[in-house]
Amino acid sequence: MAFRNTLYLVAIVLVVIIIIGLIIFIRIPGPSPATPTSPSPASPIYPTTSPAIVYTTTTARQTVTSPASPMPAKLSVIIATGGVGGVYFYYGGTIANIISNFTDIEATSIQTAASIDNLILIRDKTDLSKGVLYCATVLPDSAYLAYTGQHERFKDNPAPIAILWAMYPNYLHIVTTTDSGIKTIADLKSKRVSTGAPGSGTEVEALLLLKIAGIDPAKDFSKWEKLGAAESADALRDGTIDAYFWSGGIPTGSIVELARTLSQRGKQIYLVPIDNSTARAFASKYPGLASPGVIPKTVYGAPEDTPTLTFWNMFVCHKNAPADVIYKITKAVFEHLDMLQKAVSAARDTKLENALLYYNGTIPYHEGALRYYEEKGILKR
Template structure:
């Protein structure tokens, strides 16, 4: 499947800003929708590409493109600036954005959820040769905490703090790499471990596990979730990545997760929201042919608590009419 790609955005910085497309800007060819996704080694990007193709094929007068970004934080910044119309985002970053907290201090984003799609898993990845078996074992090591503008970085720093480490002092080096860059750095012996939050399986981690001479090691960290929730609110929960999800993964990985949502600005017209939701919901099997995580987009997952941020009124009405309880 060919995935449309218009430009690379990192750390929330907009490249070639005049060419970016807002949610409903009219053109000679019709309306255009820009979808902010993530890095190419994750799940947001291929799913966003599949969704863009679905929209372009099946919504009359509409074409959609995907933007490669650093991830949730950058996506929310772009949405706040009105430079994209639809975003993939983790709930924790979305909550901060709506409240104007942390990286959004003084600049709240009028984001509204339209769908809870699937779970993002915090994956802490290393190889057996590093000797790392826990988060505290990373002290003095070279680690990557995720790309700038990503929710991976937000979640990784919270996890590191909960484990009693100081990200500014306790690592030999702290890099800010994408998952694909991190995998390559580990294979080249330039990095000891990395954090990445995504659906499973993640292509970059699969690549690492399948590399000759490499024994992948997924680090358990579910023991820190309660401490993080106590400080940052009930947006995180424990799950397990089953053994065998990645080549060479011999044991279950007990880890911390967060929900993902599709979000738009609060001022997106109701009819646009309804059309997008109807197409996405009815086309979820098409999306699943691109990545299996789309099968975790379910009616019972449409819960107000899981969304974390307010629903767009049209989305709330759509889900109620579809039979979701929301509460």
């Protein structure tokens, strides 16, 4: 009896031990599945960027910091140039090639009606959130009027631009032939004249100069055309216009070709001079936009050297472009000037000593470009 009771007791103890072990086993926590969370800006899934884009206005030495928009991993730079036959078209195309080949930035160039058109593209088409940045070749008078809102197309929405470098001087050409009877600006009255493509810097300069000279194209020209560089040259060659305005570097390819064609026909190209009094009146009315210059007769085979006005072109981008992108663009261009100058004759004046020509002017330089100039020792701040 006692032995049987002992067996019962042992059995009860074993059952209790087994039950306790099962309870302990069931309550031991296993590894929990990871809880999915939304990635945050601090997560390595997102590229790390600085929290703000910083750029500096050079006139007041004021640093303006704006919250950065989310930037895509890849940025595409589109360079707005000008019409085929003008220097802008080839200059901008070469810059795009340099950027694409010597940085990690994709760049392309596009044909446009030049300065005003280019400034509108920068303002209206740049979308950094989608990785689209417009840059452009522009004339200083167009840039000034657009930046300050004095041009009719920028009155309520000025151009948000910053300068990267001064490019080269544009020479204002008034192109005709020696047998046209046009020897002075006043002789343009009652003639068929093109003032440049609509929305171009050439058009802006032509209309400013004609106003100084007291000529109203709508009333005083027998025919008023608005053609680009190549189209104007073709029209003069074909005899459908008597003269045309063109603002470009020297030599301009379309004018070189025109002079060659005219020579083969027994004609000679003639460039209408801008006399000293007109040049002074222009400088007084629009200070800082232009300076006197001369187009040597050897450039196009004209009968004499031609006094004119010169306007230093600017290479500009949207002011909110990331500073590191602008730095890379500026560095690549100035480290490969040999390529640019080989491709475009006018680019011989694109060099470090001319880059800061507009520094401390109305339109600020981009901070990314200024950083490069500081590294090169040509800028002290």
